[in-house]
Amino acid sequence: MVGGGLANMIGINTCGGQAGAGGEGGFTNTHSINFDGVNDYMEVTPYASLDGATSFSISFWIYPVEDTFTRYALLLDSTTTPIKFIYRGNTKQMDMSITTTGFFARTSNGSVPLNQWTHVVWTFDGSQGNRYDKYQVYINGQLNSFADAGSNETALGNFTSLDLGIFLTSAFEGGFDEFAIYKNTILSQADADTIYNSGVPNDLNNNGLTAPTNWWRFEEGSGTSVADSGSAGDNGTLINGTTFSTNVPT
Ligand SMILES: [Ca+2]
């Protein structure tokens, strides 16, 4: 057992040992969701749980399988300023933008590879004036360097809907799991590492951190309804034949 691993294990055991660790609290993760890259997506509408937010964090596991196109992975639509996540297959990067045009923050080249699970945490701190300070991204629990372009970001508006897996006709192909949104919470690197948990999802309501506002787990395994295990209760609907999968991070 090496020193760094020992330190991580101590941290994990301290945070997660009281409930949910190793399934002691009944927490299991057996299903994810899979999008076909044609027309599949999950829709939550209406979606208003981020209205009035001054900061937020988003945590998810992603499993891309297709590297030809740039694909929209998430659209949080708004009356003014949509939040968009894009997967860039050719360079294995993700973009996050909060604007109608121009601005984005991007993970480093190769940071989100094909055919494996990668854990991503994005944070937005609206109190920061400098856009380099506003956005942070953690890949598998570690701060990820990113480039950015543009400067015409705008304030968050009121949200109208959440679509996971598609924007217009740009559909993501691959998997997502344990998709969580934290309103007015800025997760730290230590928090991101706690959620990453050496690659094994843990109970976000019992891992020592602030509980998420939304948490779509995709544990249903069949049907077209997806429960929100966060505090907001924004249940989702699977559209156009979106399927559950037993491929999960382990
Ligand atoms: Ca799951």
Ligand SMILES: [Ca+2]
């Ligand atoms: Ca379909």
